[in-house]
Amino acid sequence: MRVVVAPDSFKGSVTADDAARALARGWLAHRPGDDVRLLPLADGGEGTVDAFAAALPDAERRSMTVPGPDGRPVSAAWLLLPDGTAVLELAQSSGLPLMRRPDPLGAHTYGLGVVARAALAAGATRLVIGLGGSASTDGGAGALHALGLRLHDGRGRQLPLGGAALADLARLDTTDLVPSPPSGVQLLVDVTAPLTGPAGAAATFGPQKGAGPAEVTLLDAALSQFAGLAGGAPDQPGAGAAGGTAYGLAALWGARITPGAAAIAELVGLDGALAGADMVLTGEGRFDETSLTGKVVGSLLDAAGTAAVPVGVVAGQIPGPVPGSVSAAVSLVELAGSVDAALDDPTTWLAEAGEALSRRLTRGQDHAPHRAAAEIGHLMFTTGDGVG
Template structure:
């Protein structure tokens, strides 16, 4: 049998590449003669740079130290392709796991802008930026400030970093804002949320970053104030990605918002692999209703459905109803017996899941 193993990362636990290897090892432990192909995926969040690197061995990996979402220095990788396209990943510079403790009001995306600036200084003429896993709800203003934007209150004072500060925003100064590269800026997003409102960045994702109800209301109003001064489209699907970073970069840097999972799947040749597959395995850290709205698993299920390939799903935890297009599903927490045990050795339990799926899905 030909088996395609195409998971997302298990956020904060296992990279997509390591997850794919663990699942494959479990499958092969039961069926060592099968043709098992590894195709780690991403949707714009954690693992985006690695997914591009796996698909483009001609890319040059570079690293830069930048301020993280709490101002502490972090090291972020990015790729430079031969055509001078740079591939960046917000999760490496401004991601929630980089913080010792959440700071929903003060966390920022300045590091992402610093990585973008380094790429431009290195000669990049086009940027592809994965947006996902952010720690902040600052509308991308931190990133834009690293690129030269200045934000002032009604007394002309420059605002501090962080989403909460936007509540005092009175003027945008784009005088020193670097121009976007000539080849443009493509944003890879994994959500369809608008910037503000009950389905917006603060309301939907603020609680995941430590925001309580009062903080969500403050951040939502602050993003609305920013949108009132920037010439953008706050209701565009995906504008709320990464705490509104998609909106800020689209409004002030003319960036283009695109679905990350589908873009990366096309880059790595998922369609061609599925065309010759007998089974496909996929997975992520938590499967819930949001998994089907622009993320890796949902995108893969759509693609597999077109070819009628049976799908085995593995997730750290499964919440809600698994769609009928999944032939078999396994939770690592159920396999391990508890969250702590599963998190303590995720690759062992991923291998166990791979072996169990081989028994359920294999022919002959």
């Protein structure tokens, strides 16, 4: 039996790569003779760089220290591909888990701009930037500032970093803005929110970053002020991704906003892997109705439906009913008995979930005798060129 294991990361808990390994280990504990192929995925948020690295073994991984979203130094990795494309991930330089404590008004994306500038200096001719998991609501102003944009208030003073400061924005100076690369900038997003309004970046995602009602109102007004001067298309679906970073990079740097899950799935060859598969396992931290709106699991369910491949889903939490397109689902919290227990040792419970799905999805089928879960000789990685 051929099984594709293609999870997203379990945000703040385990990477997509480690999740795939654990699920495969559990599956093979019950069915050691199966051909299990790992295809870790992402949607533009945490794990984007790792998903590209797994799919493209010739990519050169580089790391650097940059100012994090609260100014403290953080380490951010990025990839330089053989064709001159650089793959960046906002979550590594400006992500919410990097904050010591939430600062919805002052958190910024400056570190992302530092990474982008370094990639260009290294010779990148195209940038692919995963936008997700942001700590800030600054419209990408911090990243653009690192790239040379200057933002001034009515008295000609340069604005401090952070989304709240944009409320005082009076003038943009693009004189020293570094040109975007010749082959363009592609933004991978996992949401369809516009920049402002009741469904915008501040209203929808601000509370997750610590913003109360008054702060949401302030940030939404600040983003509106920014959009009034920057132009572009603030109402474009996805413009509100990463606290409006998608909008800022699109309006002032000519970046193109695209759905991240579909783009990454295409790159790593998901359709080809599913074409010969008998089963696919996927997963994420929380499986709910939002999972079906352009995120990894929803995109995979669509692709698996087209290929007529049964799907097993594992999630930390599954608060509601699962759709009919899911053949079986397992909650790590239910397996472990509590949220804390699941978070304390996620890979152990992922392996348990993989074995549980193996038993549920193959009930009644012949399989080889049981062997220890650690013996995973049939485990393979799927790359963009097949199996590597």
